[in-house]
Amino acid sequence: MTGNPEQSKKKPAQNxxxxxxxxxxxxxxxxxxxxxxxxxxxxxxxxxxxRDTIAEIKAQYERMDASRLESMEETKFILGGRIMALRSxxxxxxxxxxxxxxxxxxxxxKATVGEERYALFKKLDVGDMIGVRxxxxxxxxxxxxLKVESLQLVTKSYRPLPEKFHGLTDVxxxxxxxxxxxxxxxxxxxxxxxxxxxxxxxxxxxxxxxxMEVETPMMQLIPGGALAxxxxxxxxxLGMKLYLRVAPELYLKRLVVGGLERxxxxxxxxxxxxxxxxxxxxxxxxxxxxxxxxYEDLMTIxxxxxxxxxxxxxxxxxxxxxxxEIDLNPPWRNFDFRTSLLEIGGVPPEVLFKYxxxxxxSRELGGVHKPSDGLGKILHKIFEVLVEPELWQPxxxxxxxxxxxxxxxxxxxxxxxxxxxEFFIAGREMGNGFSELNDxxxxxxxxxxxxxxxxxxxxxxxxxxxxxxxxxxxGLPPTAGEGLGIDRxxxxxxxxxxxxEVILFPLLRPERA
RNA sequence: ACCGGGGUAGCUCAGUUGGCAGAGCAAAGGAUUUUUAAUCCUUGAGGCGCGGGUUCGAUUCCCGCCCCCGGUACCA
Numbered sequence: 036m037t038g039n040p041e042q043s044k045k046k047p048a049q050n051x052x053x054x055x056x057x058x059x060x061x062x063x064x065x066x067x068x069x070x071x072x073x074x075x076x077x078x079x080x081x082x083x084x085x086r087d088t089i090a091e092i093k094a095q096y097e098r099m100d101a102s103r104l105e106s107m108e109e110t111k112f113i114l115g116g117r118i119m120a121l122r123s124x125x126x127x128x129x130x131x132x133x134x135x136x137x138x139x140x141x142x143x144x145k146a147t148v149g150e151e152r153y154a155l156f157k158k159l160d161v162g163d164m165i166g167v168r169x170x171x172x173x174x175x176x177x178x179x180x181l182k183v184e185s186l187q188l189v190t191k192s193y194r195p196l197p198e199k200f201h202g203l204t205d206v207x208x209x210x211x212x213x214x215x216x217x218x219x220x221x222x223x224x225x226x227x228x229x230x231x232x233x234x235x236x237x238x239x240x241x242x243x244x245x246x247m248e249v250e251t252p253m254m255q256l257i258p259g260g261a262l263a264x265x266x267x268x269x270x271x272x273l274g275m276k277l278y279l280r281v282a283p284e285l286y287l288k289r290l291v292v293g294g295l296e297r298x299x300x301x302x303x304x305x306x307x308x309x310x311x312x313x314x315x316x317x318x319x320x321x322x323x324x325x326x327x328x329x330y331e332d333l334m335t336i337x338x339x340x341x342x343x344x345x346x347x348x349x350x351x352x353x354x355x356x357x358x359x360e361i362d363l364n365p366p367w368r369n370f371d372f373r374t375s376l377l378e379i380g381g382v383p384p385e386v387l388f389k390y391x392x393x394x395x396x397s398r399e400l401g402g403v404h405k406p407s408d409g410l411g412k413i414l415h416k417i418f419e420v421l422v423e424p425e426l427w428q429p430x431x432x433x434x435x436x437x438x439x440x441x442x443x444x445x446x447x448x449x450x451x452x453x454x455x456x457e458f459f460i461a462g463r464e465m466g467n468g469f470s471e472l473n474d475x476x477x478x479x480x481x482x483x484x485x486x487x488x489x490x491x492x493x494x495x496x497x498x499x500x501x502x503x504x505x506x507x508x509x510g511l512p513p514t515a516g517e518g519l520g521i522d523r524x525x526x527x528x529x530x531x532x533x534x535x536e537v538i539l540f541p542l543l544r545p546e547r548a
Numbered sequence: 549a550c551c552g553g554g555g556u557a558g559c560u561c562a563g564u565u566g567g568c569a570g571a572g573c574a575a576a577g578g579a580u581u582u583u584u585a586a587u588c589c590u591u592g593a594g595g596c597g598c599g600g601g602u603u604c605g606a607u608u609c610c611c612g613c614c615c616c617c618g619g620u621a622c623c624a
Contacts, residue, residue, distance in 0.1 A: 059593055060558055060575055120584085127581040144581060161574080175582045194558080198573045200585045201560040207616040208559095219559095263623070308623045309549095318624070403621075419623095464624055495623085520624055533617090544615065 060195045067158045068191050076155060078191040083166035085115035090136030092171070093179065101173035108170045112181060114139070115166045115189055117218065118159060120199055128156070129180075132165065133218075141167055141181040142174070148183060155188065161199075162192035211546055213539055223536075229348040230525045230537055236347040237301060237321055237521070240340050246297040246323055251286035253279060253303065259503065260284030260442070261518075262495045263306040266316075279305035282518065284442065285503045287324050288471060291514050292506045299323035301521070312533040313463060316542050319521040324471070328515040330454045333468040334431055337458060337517065338365040341429070341465075341524065348528045356461050356530055359427060367429040367458070375432055376414065380421030386414075393417065407491035411436025426459035441481040441497060443469040461527055468517030475507035 056062055068078055092112060096104065116132035116139075127144035145153040147169075159165065169184040197203040202219045209216040209223075216223050238248065256275070258265035260282030268277050283300045290298050301321045310316065325332070345352055345363050352363040376382040386392045393413045394404060402416040414436060426432075433456045437445060443453035455469035472478050482504065488496035525537040535541035 058558075063575065122583050122586055123580085124583075124586085125580045127583095129583045129586085131584085140584080142582075146581080174584090176584075178582090178584075180582090195574065196558080198559040198585090200573060203559070205555090205559085205616085207555085210616085261624085304624090306623070309621075311623085312618080314623060320624080401621080467624080518624085523624075546615070 061193055064160055064191075064193050064195070067160065068193065071155065071158055071188065071191070074155070076188055078188065080187075080189065083115060083187055083189050084113075085134070085166065086113035088136040089114065089116070089132075089134050089139045092139065092181075093137060096171055097179055101177070104171050104173055104179075108172075111168055111170055111184070113166070113168045114181065115164065117164045117192075118161050119196075121159075121161050123157075126153075132167065139181060140174075140178055141169075141183050142172075143183040143186065148186060152186060156186060159188065160192060160195075162194070162196045163188060164190040164192070207543075210535060210541055210543055226525075226529045226531065226537060227539060229529045232347050233344045233525055233528060234301065234521065236344045237340065240343055241299050241323060244297070246299045246325070247295060249287070249290060249295070249298050249300055250302065251280075251283045251290075251300060253305075255280050257498045257500050259497055259500050261304075261306075262439075262497070264308055264494050266305050266307045281306050282320070283322055284516065284518070285500055287322055288511060288514065288516065289503065289506045291324050291326055292509055292511045296326040296512070297324070310542065312535075313523065315522065315534050315538055318534070318538075321519040321521055322516065324514055324516040326512040326514045329470045329513070330433075330456055330468055330515050333515045333517045334367075334369075334456055334458075337431075337466060337468065337519070338363075338367055338429075340519075341460075344524060345528055354528075354530075356527055357532055359461075361428065361461060361527070363429055363460075367431055369431045369433065371434040372414075372418065372432050372436070372452070373434060375422045376418060379425050380417065382417060382421065386417070405492055407488045407493055409436075409438040411438040411440075415439050423459060423464065424462040427462055429458060429460045431456045431458045438484070440469065441485055442472055442478075444472045445477065463523060464520070465523055465527070466517060466519035468515065471511065471514040471516055473507060473511040473513065475504050478507055479504050 056065065072078060092114075114132065114134060116134040118130050119133045119138060120129075120131040122129045126146070127142065130141050130143060131138050132141055143153070143156055148156065165186055166189050167181060167183045167186045169182045172180055172182050174180050197215065197219055203209055203215055209220075217227075242248070254268065254270075254277045256277060258278035258281050260280070261284065263281040265278040265281050268279060269275070270277055282304055283302070287298055287300060299321060300323075302319065303317050304320050305317050306314075307316065308314065325336075342352055342363050342365065345354070354361055370379070373387050376387065377384060382396065383392070386396050388410075390410050390413070393410055397404060397413045397416045397420075400417060400420045402413070402420070404413060404416070418432075422432075434446075434449075434452045435443070435455045435457070437443075437451055437453050440453040440455050443455040446452045446454055453469060453472075455467070457467045458465055472481065482497065482499045485497040486499050489498070522534050522537055525531070526534060529537060531537055
């Protein structure tokens with residue numbers, strides 16, 4: 036990258052690429068940087084290589100007493116990090132440096148590093164990155180400290196960090212400048228480390244069971260696989276409208292038709308809908324498909340998978356989420372959809388079968404319905420209001436109505452319901468799994484119903500996907516598939532109330548100049 | 549989209565029933581070789597989210613707008 040060639044008119048900058056800046060703190064830092072450069076100190080060298088990390092040092096030496104540390108004075112450590120605090124005493128100073136693994140106090144004294152290096156050190160600011168080398172010792176208060184014998188500037192920082200005590204708390208700034216958030220707030224770092232642990236735990240779990248990770252189109256001609264409004268985009272050379280996928284489902288099942296039998300995709304979906312503490316327009320979903328399995332097999336897998344993630348980041352299956360206990364120990368509760376409406380939602384029995392009663396109740400609860408909405412959709416709306424928030428402990432709901440499940444296999448005994456479950460933890464939907472509908476003629480009819488709903492004004496209804504039906508005509512083996520919201524799982528396991536706290540760069544409106 | 553809360557120094561926050569805009573930390577200069585939000589002295593730092601209006605005078609009152617947070621609606 037080249038700097039901004041526009042030169043400051045107010046003051047002749049030492050660095051001609053430096054932009055005009057009327058903020059005094061940044062000017063002061065530029066001034067110090069200029070002095071360092073004039074003294075022949077490179078501001079952005081790429082020569083220093085740390086050999087140790089702070090976490091490793093602490094793990095090994097945190098328990099060692101002062102005299103033992105003293106006896107190993109010849110053992111030197113080489114660390115790189117950002118200066119987070121600086122307490123100067125004239126001829127010596129304590130600094131706190133932070134690397135990716137933690138932070139450590141260092142002691143810099145003129146007598147040790149020499150006149151010249153100490154003069155360099157005096158020009159450094161909090162926020163600068165340095166490399167240090169030296170042995171460990173303990174201070175009067177027994178804090179493990181690195182005695183700096185040599186140091187070098189690794190990267191100059193032109194902007195001041197937030198204050199050390201309160202740090203950065205402004206939510207907007209934290210999201211817009213996530214890098215600052217990560218520098219200042221270790222608990223935020225921990226959240227994203229946990230997120231990474233969860234994702235790799237999921238991958239390991241599936242790979243151990245011979246699932247193959249695949250990538251299917253995010254830009255799709257026909258947005259299928261979920262009831263949601265898509266984002267639209269346009270390909271210039273091909274001259275065609277494309278949609279960002281709302282789900283990878285239909286492509287993954289084509290792969291099962293192709294014989295891959297066990298596939299998963301762990302990646303982004305895009306839904307053009309509202310934003311809330313539980314919804315971001317782009318979000319991460321695990322979808323996996325398993326031939327020769329049914330939805331009940333998936334329920335077992337779900338319990339295992341979520342439990343392993345919990346063990347990986349919490350080390351326990353019982354923990355608190357937002358002050359209330361969650362117990363992930365299997366088996367999880369299991370309710371029939373209609374039963375849950377009666378027993379948890381307290382709905383009168385006739386609502387389950389009488390369209391008018393259901394519609395009246397849903398509207399009473401604030402539901403908005405189109406004339407095309409069937410009984411299943413109305414009951415589901417009631418479920419969302421009366422039942423879902425009550426499902427704090429992990430719970431499977433089964434026996435979903437057929438008309439809100441256009442890709443699920445119809446139940447063999449009751450043709451009004453499908454072989455599907457959703458599971459809920461902490462009052463919110465975490466995932467959705469079902470035995471796949473693999474009868475092509477049945478699937479074609481379901482698509483037609485969806486198209487009719489779309490024509491009746493339901494923008495979330497699906498499109499007809501003729502190629503998908505053609506694929507089914509070749510034969511999809513009996514298969515079960517599941518989608519699991521990774522962001523929500525991370526929220527649960529990191530005890531975060533908002534999805535934005537588990538997404539590094541949540542979508543925000545542009546900030547104004 | 550609607551309802552509520554918020555936007556003041558680099559950061560965390562006070563404040564003005566309309567009268568030169570404040571603190572702590574951070575910063576600059578000085579003192580200081582064991583600090584832990586180090587301490588002491590001195591100093592500087594601000595378009596009070598943006599644009600209009602009322603007024604002798606607006607950060608404060610009025611109107612419009614922008615951004616963030618929470619809730620409702622849509623959804624996972």
